[in-house]
Amino acid sequence: MADGSYDHLIVGSTPLAGLLAGLLAIEHNKRVCLVGEPFSPFRLQRSIDLSIAPVTRPETLILLRRVAAETTRLVNGWGKGLVSRVDPLFVAETPQSIAALGHFRHLAVALGYAVETVVDRALAAGLIVRVRDIQMLGHGRVEPALETWLTRHEVRQLDHAETALAIRKDGTARLTNGDRSIEAGHVILAGDDAILAHLAPDALDRSLETVPGSALLLEAARPLPAPCVSFLDRGIVLAQDGKVGVSALVTGDPATARARLGSATAKSAPLRLAGETVTGTLRTTDGAPFIGLARGLKTTIIAGLGPAAAFLAPALARHIAGVSPPDEAAWFAARGPTRGNIRLQAADYSAVPA
Amino acid sequence: MTDSLNRLAPDAPHGLGGAELDRKSPLQFRLNGRVIDGFAGDTVLSAALAAGIQIAGRHGDEPLALDESFAPLVSSGKGAALPMDRTPALDGLDLVTIGVRRDPIASGGLFGALRHKLVGPARTLNHRFGDTPVAAPPWHGSAVPETIEADFVIVGAGVAGLSAAVAASVAGKSAVLVERSQSLGGAIRYFGAVDAEASPDTTIERLVAGLEGKGKVTVLTRADAFAITGTTVRVHQVLVDGDKPGSRILAVAARHVVLATGAAERLPLFPGNRTPGIVGALTAFLRAERFGVWPGRSALFTTPHSFAYRLALHAADAGVVVQRIVDSRLAPTSRFVDFAKATGITLASALAPSHAEPLQRNKPGLRVGFAVAMDEISQDSSAIETDQLIAAGAWQPDILLWLRAGGSAAWDAANRWLAPRGRLPTVSLAGSAAGLRTTAAAIASGKAAILAALGKAAPPVVDHIIEEAFETPDAPTPVAPFRLTARGNTYLDRGPSLLTRRSAAASRHGVSGLAARPVQLGLGDIAAAVDIGAMVPRDAGSVAAERCALSGEITDTGWRVPRAPALVEEVPTPPAWLTGRFGEKPQLWSLAAADARIFEPGCLVFENSETSDPLKAIGVTYAAPREGANGGIAMLGRVPDGAELYVRDAGTAVAARLTEQLKGATMNGRRRVDLS
Structure with a gap:
């Protein structure tokens, strides 16, 4: 027996999925159900959420700057210490990525970000850019607060391990959780883990490809040169957690992850491995985010948003609720499926790590 | 005494x-x-x-x-x-x-x-x-200079491992038996014999004698198998060279691995x-x-x-x-x-x-x-x-190598331990590592692991537990009531993680402790965290798979970012991320700066010096100028009426002029991203 129905079923375990579910329910009065993995403080960090990304499209940076402020206000309202102000470093080591990061730097300066180049030979010989006053979600603190926020607003949260999900071609779905059955009018797969778990490879848009990755927990002999360091050509993002803890997200072949990490950090902050897991990730072949329908399905998928995904949640919620202002609507329109090749006008930089 | x-x-x-x-x-x-x-x-x-x-x-x-x-x-x-x-x-x-x-x-x-x-x-x-x-042992991150090959590598020389080695030898297969201690037999003497079972000494003697079969069995004692990749096991062995102890690190490459690593x-x-x-x-x-x-x-x-x-x-x-x-x-x-x-x-x-x-x-x-x-x-x-x-x-089955081999685990609520889950095609578990409790089952499981790997049928492994009327079942690990005033630390396990009950409990609130500490966890740490309610049982298997990874220094092994071969192009092709940025038909121009500077790639080009809004930019520099020139090469969406324009170089508007239109491929032409 079906015991409820929902406008949207959000599938995902990242802060993006939780924020999207909550915003759709609270701001847009939608009936929303979130299916994901309950947060475990012992598991390795799967996302590093920053209010900026090294993008080369001004409209993306403009959107991000505005929407990230909304997200920051929202999360800060849940309690203290959930969002921290950091000065991340972005590191480019090849001529191609140096050109892209250089352009990002000029865009960011023009848009009022405090940006500076850094010379640190111990870190890298290429271009290093520091962006000041960026917001970062506090892993391990935000997730419980997010769950509490969703519970307070009666957003239904289901454990994916206890839920059977049948997605239909028309984008609706039937969930079975124990002896309960639930109908959802529209499925949104928010994040790489959800997409890879629920979509067959041939349902992925041609602009999407799967890339292996890994998440690592590290002990640093010295603090990192910045609370967050992103090596564009190595596919590595590092985030300091406490005095000696470092979380790393590595895109690309897990077999070379330690080697890529070792040669990047041996001089600046020697690291020791404390935990590791292999993950699957998605990237877009043109570097632009993807927000649109799966191939042959009316299921919405959200991919390729990079580290800024969670901070874009308010705009995503408006888009899904159909109330985007014109500039946001234009932004999303250019980042949909490849049909019509509108995406080509929104290509962005995307390094492909070895 | x-x-x-x-x-x-x-x-x-x-x-x-x-x-x-x-x-x-x-x-x-x-x-x-x-x-x-x-x-x-x-x-x-x-x-x-x-x-x-x-x-x-x-x-x-x-x-x-x-x-x-x-x-x-x-x-x-x-x-x-x-x-x-x-x-x-x-x-x-x-x-x-x-x-x-x-x-x-x-x-x-x-x-x-x-x-x-x-x-x-x-x-x-x-x-x-x-x-x-x-610190982790230094050999965890060391290169492996020596490799030996065999049909089977069997880790652990308790009765399950010995039984596996005997079965391999009987089948005419070569095996390497890796044992941490100086002697063979494992913990069987601690448990003794039940009813009509042979004594532990007799059992060990019989199994050791069986190693002399058709296939060669190489026994490595004082050898710790610490890592596994596919069917290659990395081993650190202590040796005696004359009157001094030394060590070697070797890889044992086999077609199949049997993990008879016991229980802690x-x-x-x-x-x-x-x-x-x-x-x-x-x-x-x-x-x-x-x-x-x-x-x-x-x-x-x-x-x-x-x-x-x-x-x-x-x-x-x-x-x-x-x-x-x-x-x-x-x-x-x-x-x-x-x-x-x-x-x-x-x-x-x-x-x-x-x-x-x-x-x-x-x-x-x-x-x-x-x-x-x-x-x-x-x-x-x-x-x-x-x-x-x-x-x-x-007890906690020692499934560390199983997890490092890619195996999964889940919390076994009945036994209150982390149990291996599923199968791996080339790695088997035997004995108490597989959750078996009796000597007879351990011996049978070692043999069964070899026979199964050889594609042969093996008798079922029966773990005959003494009935509850005669033997009260094991209780969970004792847990003392939590008292804030307690003087000493309550450690979760005996290993080097040094995690305490207090820090594990704090982790539930996402503030500190076990969750945030960058320390390799032991299986005992995780089982204890479940026992004291700091970790929900459903997470235990995933946490074990993630946080019992082989620790070690992340060192510079010489990996360098691969460089794309430099293209010899008269006119550099704009990067793909500029596709469509300045219209359907952008133009490529050489710009000369009013001063001697060379614009770095990525500077925005404007019609006038007043604006810096990126959305009003008419172009962007994307390549260095030709040799001997200043300024740079830019992609422009349109050419302003006057010859002068302004390049924003890190916030400063620098006057520049167009010197030459270049005939090259734009991203909207030759190297368009093919998504069809």
Whole structure:
């Protein structure tokens, strides 16, 4: 027996999925159900959420700057210490990525970000850019607060391990959780883990490809040169957690992850491995985010948003609720499926790590 | 007992006199400057324990027991770091322990001798353990210079591993058998035989004799299998080269791997549970059986299962004063319990340790309190002073290599342990690592693993557990009631993670502790975290897979970012990320700067100097100028009416002029991204 129905079923375990579910329910009065993995403080960090990304499209940076402020206000309202102000470093080591990061730097300066180049030979010989006053979600603190926020607003949260999900071609779905059955009018797969778990490879848009990755927990002999360091050509993002803890997200072949990490950090902050897991990730072949329908399905998928995904949640919620202002609507329109090749006008930089 | 306070007599009954020792061959070596007496057959650790060194060092103000699971590495100064428990004690060695140490000022010379006389020989290795995790063994990150090949590699030479090796040999296959200790047979002697089973010694003799089959079996002792990739197992082995210990790291490449790694005894959870003088029951047995080591003359036993009774009975026969056996089960039934009653040993049930503390800072002995081990009752009984607390815990299958091989695990609520889940095509589990409890099942599972790998049928493995009417089932690892006022730390396990109950509990609130500490977890840590409610059971398997990874330094192995070959192009092609940015038909131009500067790639180009809005930019520089020129090469969406334009170079508007339109491929032309 079906015991409820929902406008949207959000599938995902990242802060993006939780924020999207909550915003759709609270701001847009939608009936929303979130299916994901309950947060475990012992598991390795799967996302590093920053209010900026090294993008080369001004409209993306403009959107991000505005929407990230909304997200920051929202999360800060849940309690203290959930969002921290950091000065991340972005590191480019090849001529191609140096050109892209250089352009990002000029865009960011023009848009009022405090940006500076850094010379640190111990870190890298290429271009290093520091962006000041960026917001970062506090892993391990935000997730419980997010769950509490969703519970307070009666957003239904289901454990994916206890839920059977049948997605239909028309984008609706039937969930079975124990002896309960639930109908959802529209499925949104928010994040790489959800997409890879629920979509067959041939349902992925041609602009999407799967890339292996890994998440690592590290002990640093010295603090990192910045609370967050992103090596564009190595596919590595590092985030300091406490005095000696470092979380790393590595895109690309897990077999070379330690080697890529070792040669990047041996001089600046020697690291020791404390935990590791292999993950699957998605990237877009043109570097632009993807927000649109799966191939042959009316299921919405959200991919390729990079580290800024969670901070874009308010705009995503408006888009899904159909109330985007014109500039946001234009932004999303250019980042949909490849049909019509509108995406080509929104290509962005995307390094492909070895 | 012998004259030595810490060794049983060579002829102690039940084989507790030290089967691996040659008591006619005494030896001496130095450890951190202190002379240690031992015998041929001792390891550095067993000799140190027999010499009364019970303390590895301090964690904060808390002394930590020196243990097989927690002992610093040693070095002779020139050689590589070696593990104390696998390094043979050799006459004349001069060893130091590796790590942060704080030796007393007067540790050597005349002052040292005086100190020795006044306060007795040092009982500690004087290490200091802070919040920084204990370093991983250096071989975890070392290159592997040597590879040996075989049809099978079998890890663990207990009865399951031996049985697998015999089955491989009988089938004419080569096998490498990797064993951590110096001898074969594992822990079977601790458990003894049931009913009509052959004695453990007979079983081991039969299996060892079976290694001489058709296929060659290479046995590596003092060898630790620490990593596995596919079907290649990386091994660190301690060797003796002349009169010096050394080591080698080798890879054993096989077609199939059998993991017969046994099970570890977990640490009961109570404040002060790593106080020197506390030892696991299996560890206490192996120390005595292999090396005759038994610190002190009296012992208290606490246990959630029946095998510790057997050890207590044998220890009593060997002259140890068994003060009491305290069982966390209510009115347990077992033949061992009956024997203990008949012998007159004081027994108590439904009690578990509530705390332990040293009697005096520099003296052996400890005081142990007990509390009722029943739900929601925490009534203390009076404390007991003893030389040694034999603290048995529940079992945890050793599935570390299974997880490192890519296997998964899940919390087994019935057994309250992390159990392996699923299958791997080229890696099998056998014996207690597979969750089996009986000797017969362990032997059968070793053989079955080989036969299955060879595609042959094997008889089913039956784990025949004695009925509950005759043998009360094992209870979970005892957990003392949590008290904020408790003085000592409650450690989750015996290993190097040094995680405490307090930090694990804090992790539930996402603020600190176990979750955030960048430390490799042991399986015992995770099982304990579940037992105390700090971790939900559903997470245990995933956490084990993620956080029991092989630790080690992340070093520079010479990897460098690959460089794309430089294209020789008269006009550089704009990057793909500029596709469509400046219209359908952008133009490529050489720009000359008003001053001598060269624009870096990525500068925005504007019609006038007033604006800096990126959305109003008419172009962007994307390549360096031609040789000898200044300015740069830009992509422009349109050409302004005047020849002058402005390039924003890091916020400054720099005048520039168009010098030459270039005929090259734009991204909207030749190298368009093909998504069709």
